[in-house]
Amino acid sequence: MKERQPRKFVFGSKIDVSKTNMAASSVAGGSGTFIGFDFSTQQIKAVVIDDRLNVVQEAHVQLDSDLPEYRTHGGVYIHEDRKTVTSPTIMWVKGLDMLMDRLRVKGVDISAIKGLSGTAQQHGTVYWKKGARDLLKSLDPDRYLHEQLFDAFAIRESPIWMDSSTTAFCKEFEEKLGSPQRVADITGARAFERASGMQIGKIYHTMPDAYMATERISLVSSFACSLFLGDYAPIDTGDGSGMNLLDIHQKDWSAECLDAVAPDLREKLGEVEYASKCLGHIAPYFVERYSFDPQ
Numbered sequence: 001m002k003e004r005q006p007r008k009f010v011f012g013s014k015i016d017v018s019k020t021n022m023a024a025s026s027v028a029g030g031s032g033t034f035i036g037f038d039f040s041t042q043q044i045k046a047v048v049i050d051d052r053l054n055v056v057q058e059a060h061v062q063l064d065s066d067l068p069e070y071r072t073h074g075g076v077y078i079h080e081d082r083k084t085v086t087s088p089t090i091m092w093v094k095g096l097d098m099l100m101d102r103l104r105v106k107g108v109d110i111s112a113i114k115g116l117s118g119t120a121q122q123h124g125t126v127y128w129k130k131g132a133r134d135l136l137k138s139l140d141p142d143r144y145l146h147e148q149l150f151d152a153f154a155i156r157e158s159p160i161w162m163d164s165s166t167t168a169f170c171k172e173f174e175e176k177l178g179s180p181q182r183v184a185d186i187t188g189a190r191a192f193e194r195a196s197g198m199q200i201g202k203i204y205h206t207m208p209d210a211y212m213a214t215e216r217i218s219l220v221s222s223f224a225c226s227l228f229l230g231d232y233a234p235i236d237t238g239d240g241s242g243m244n245l246l247d248i249h250q251k252d253w254s255a256e257c258l259d260a261v262a263p264d265l266r267e268k269l270g271e272v273e274y275a276s277k278c279l280g281h282i283a284p285y286f287v288e289r290y291s292f293d294p295q
Contacts, residue, residue, distance in 0.1 A: 032114030086157035230283025
C-alpha cells in the first residue's frame with residue numbers, strides 16, 4: 001500500500017518552532033545550517049542543509065531493522081481484522097534518540113544549527129496521558145527521551161493513516177451532523193475512515209477510560225514538534241483540515257463536529273495555529289544534551 005503524502009511540522013529561526021516550510025531566507029542572521037526531519041511510516045530521517053540549500057549531511061533510522069524489538073512490519077502493526085493498523089508511539093521517540101546520535105556520529109555541528117523543520121505521516125494520532133506536559137517540561141538531559149516518556153501515553157499504539165476500522169463511526173458522525181454533505185460543507189470532505197477525527201471517535205467509544213485519561217491529543221506532526229519544544233505544540237490549520245473536525249471557513253475547530261465525536265475534545269486538541277506561526281525556542285533538553293544554540 002502506498003504511503004500518503006506526509007504533512008508538515010516545522011521549526012524556524014534560531015531553533016524557534018514554526019509551521020512553515022523551512023527556508024534559509026526566513027532565518028535571521030543569514031549563515032548557518034538547518035535540519036529537516038521526516039517522521040514517516042517506515043523511517044525517521046534527517047537532512048542537514050546550509051544557507052544555500054545544499055545538502056551537508058543525511059541520517060536515517062529504518063524502524064523495522066534498526067528497532068527490531070518493536071516487531072513492526074513496514075513500521076506498523078496490522079491487526080487481525082486487517083483494518084486496524086497502529087504503530088507503537090514510543091518507537092518514534094526511540095527512533096529520534098537514535099537519529100540524533102547518528103547525526104553527531106556523522107560529525108554534524110549541532111551548535112551551528114539555526115532552524116529545524118520537517119514532515120510527518122498524515123492522520124496518525126498520539127494520546128498524551130495526564131501529567132505528560134509536566135514531564136515534557138522537566139526532561140533530564142542525561143537520559144534518552146524514550147526512557148523518560150515510556151509511560152507518557154494513555155494509548156501505547158497510535159492509530160495511523162492506514163487504519164480503516166472506523167466505518168461504523170463515520171456513518172454515526174454523518175447522521176449526527178445531518179448528512180454527508182453537511183460534514184463536507186464544514187470540513188471540506190464527508191466523513192473519511194482514516195481521518196483523525198474519526199479515529200478519535202472510535203477511541204472514545206471503544207476505550208473510554210483511555211480517552212478520559214488523555215490530557216492532549218496530537219497528530220504525529222505536532223507530536224514530533226512537541227518533543228523538540230518540550231511542551232505541547234498546536235496542530236496547524238493544514239493538518240487540522242484533514243481531520244473532519246476543522247471548520248475550513250473559520251479555520252478553527254467546529255464545535256458541531258467536536259461535540260459529535262467526543263466530550264471535552266477542544267480542550268484535548270488545544271488551539272490550532274497557522275502554519276507560519278513561530279512557536280518558541282528548542283527545549284533545554286536538546287540544548288544541554290546535543291549542544292543546540294539556545295539563542
